Each structure stands twice: as C-alpha cells, then as structure tokens.
Amino acid sequence: MTSDAPVPAAVALGANLGDRAGTIRAALGLLGGLPGTRVVHASDLFETPPVGPGEQGLYLNAAAVLETTLAPQGLLDGMLEIERALGRNRARAERWGPRVIDLDLLLYGGATLAEPGLQIPHPRMHERAFVLVPLAQVAGDWTVPGTGRTVGDLARGADARGIVRFGRA
Numbered sequence: 001m002t003s004d005a006p007v008p009a010a011v012a013l014g015a016n017l018g019d020r021a022g023t024i025r026a027a028l029g030l031l032g033g034l035p036g037t038r039v040v041h042a043s044d045l046f047e048t049p050p051v052g053p054g055e056q057g058l059y060l061n062a063a064a065v066l067e068t069t070l071a072p073q074g075l076l077d078g079m080l081e082i083e084r085a086l087g088r089n090r091a092r093a094e095r096w097g098p099r100v101i102d103l104d105l106l107l108y109g110g111a112t113l114a115e116p117g118l119q120i121p122h123p124r125m126h127e128r129a130f131v132l133v134p135l136a137q138v139a140g141d142w143t144v145p146g147t148g149r150t151v152g153d154l155a156r157g158a159d160a161r162g163i164v165r166f167g168r169a
Helices: 020-032 072-085 129-139 151-156
Strands: 002-015 037-042 045-048 059-070 102-108 113-115 118-120 164-167
Touching: 002 020, 002 072, 002 129, 020 037, 020 059, 020 072, 037 129, 045 129, 059 072, 059 129, 072 102, 072 118, 102 118, 102 129, 129 151
Parallel strands: none
Antiparallel strands: 002 059, 002 102, 037 059, 045 059, 045 164, 113 118
C-alpha cells in the first residue's frame, strides 16, 4: 500500500559488528532505493556503549529522515529486507545482542500505530539516548506522538554519557 503524497518518517540505524560505518552508509543508500522513498537528512555517526546482555563492542548509531509513499508496514518490510541483504539474521540473533545492522522505524508522520510487529512511535525511543541524540540532529523539532514533547526536548533530558560523535554518515 502506498500514499499519493510523501510522508516524513524517521529511522534509527545501528551496528556493532564488522565495518560499522560502511554498513550504516550502505543501509542509508538502500533506504533511498526503496520504492517511493528518498533520504532527506542523515545524522552524523555516534559511537555509543552497548545496551543489553553480555560483552559487546561499541555501537555506531545514526538517524535518518525519509520521505516515502510507502505505508508504514511496507516501509518496515523494506527495512527488514535491507537488514537481511546486509547480513542480519533476526531469527538467530540474541535480543539486544551484537548485530551487523539494526534498522528501527521510529516515527511515521504524526501517526500512532500498534500492530503485531509494528508500533509507532517506537515504544522505547524516548528512553534511549543512542536513538535520541542522532535523531535530534535531523528531526529535533518533531513532536513525538503521545508525549507532547519534541525529539530535541527528549534528547536534552536523556543520559548521553559515553556517546561520542564519530563522523559523518
């Protein structure tokens, strides 16, 4: 399903295995290649400590603003296909474990959506500085549905210790 008019959407990108920066840049290129979709802005890359179980390497995180005519589920399906193309196997992956790439659909216009496998806004984005810091760089004035707060406000209130600007995406 598609929309006639492009809808702005925000995506988080993260990686902590392999060529982290190269994989994020490849994912950005592939996102822009989805039908009816273009990357409008990409944040810088930020190196962040891992969140989750076990010993893991540092992550690189970024955020992108897209314009898309894809419906939310169609966009998510395209993002999951990009993850597979770049070597991620979600079926074998440990939750919050190391990954070659992770793409999360954070915001889709001003929509609020709760379906199996898809919740917009992303249910934990407001708790995660590694999402909010890069997202604030490209969508700081966006209001997060259900919070009444902007991404920038949420980022300023997040615990960003250990997050370091790494370079351009």
